[in-house]
Amino acid sequence: MSTYDDRREFEENKRKQSLALGADKSAFNHSIELISELDKHDYSYLWSWMGVPIIQLPADVMATQEVIWATKPDIIIETGVARGGSVLFMASLLELMGNGTVIGVDIDIRAHNRDSIESHPMSKRVKLIEGGSADADTLAKVRAEIPENARVMVVLDSDHSRDHVLAECRAYGPMVTPGCYMVVADTLVGHLTAENAPKKRSKIWYQGNEPLSALRDYMTECDRFEVDEVLNGKLVLSSSPGGYVRCVR
Numbered sequence: 001m002s003t004y005d006d007r008r009e010f011e012e013n014k015r016k017q018s019l020a021l022g023a024d025k026s027a028f029n030h031s032i033e034l035i036s037e038l039d040k041h042d043y044s045y046l047w048s049w050m051g052v053p054i055i056q057l058p059a060d061v062m063a064t065q066e067v068i069w070a071t072k073p074d075i076i077i078e079t080g081v082a083r084g085g086s087v088l089f090m091a092s093l094l095e096l097m098g099n100g101t102v103i104g105v106d107i108d109i110r111a112h113n114r115d116s117i118e119s120h121p122m123s124k125r126v127k128l129i130e131g132g133s134a135d136a137d138t139l140a141k142v143r144a145e146i147p148e149n150a151r152v153m154v155v156l157d158s159d160h161s162r163d164h165v166l167a168e169c170r171a172y173g174p175m176v177t178p179g180c181y182m183v184v185a186d187t188l189v190g191h192l193t194a195e196n197a198p199k200k201r202s203k204i205w206y207q208g209n210e211p212l213s214a215l216r217d218y219m220t221e222c223d224r225f226e227v228d229e230v231l232n233g234k235l236v237l238s239s240s241p242g243g244y245v246r247c248v249r
């Protein structure tokens with residue numbers, strides 16, 4: 001039995017390979033092609049978390065797990081609840097870690113979705129707020145749920161138009177605490193062309209009117225966030241490349 005502990009080298013190699021992968025334009029272009037192909041089969045709609053639909057690509061679920069474990073937030077705010085898989089996934093991690101609440105904000109929490117969230121074993125770590133995510137009264141309700149000195153993480157996954165995401169960044173960005181992350185979902189659309197942009201959606205977003213443009217604008221007006229190049233580098237088959245930003249001050 002070997003007693004040599006190679007964990008440090010292993011982690012350093014992960015870091016190097018992730019950065020190299022992030023700089024590999026060919027791999028990224030292939031991933032965009034593949035995701036566009038997969039989207040024809042509604043790939044991001046095919047998964048569930050503990051029985052509840054989660055509208056995410058598997059790489060984003062894994063990346064979010066890494067962020068939550070590494071930063072141990074007390075509060076995670078997610079805008080865009082849909083069927084609830086994502087809030088329940090994050091609530092499951094908080095339950096395993098023994099601390100924290102997920103605040104799920106959605107403009108329309110349908111009765112059957114509310115039922116499946118509220119009857120789920122992980123619901124004790126979820127608080128749902130119905131309302132437009134950037135509306136003043138919704139924001140007041142969200143702020144009222146955040147205890148003093150809480151470590152706060154934010155996931156923005158609601159209306160993906162540029163103006164809405166920028167409004168969300170401005171409203172929720174200041175709630176994120178140093179060391180924690182803001183995840184801006186669906187930044188991939190900022191890399192798509194008119195030909196390969198998803199067509200089968202209730203709203204169509206296109207380059208310039210999407211989350212990546214909003215995040216870039218927000219990061220020029222606010223210096224509190226930095227792109228996590230290691231995490232973003234290895235994402236590859238993700239809806240949110242470049243969307244995982246760490247609050248540094």
Ligand SMILES: C[S@@+](CC[C@H](N)C(=O)[O-])C[C@H]1O[C@@H](n2cnc3c(N)ncnc32)[C@H](O)[C@@H]1O
Nearest residue numbers: 054055080081082086106107132133157158159
């Ligand atoms: C992409 S889905 C969210 C997926 C979910 N995060 C998951 O991973 O399963 C987008 C959701 O955003 C909600 N939404 C759209 N516009 C909104 C707004 N202005 N404020 C709050 N929620 C909104 C929709 O009702 C929808 O449920």
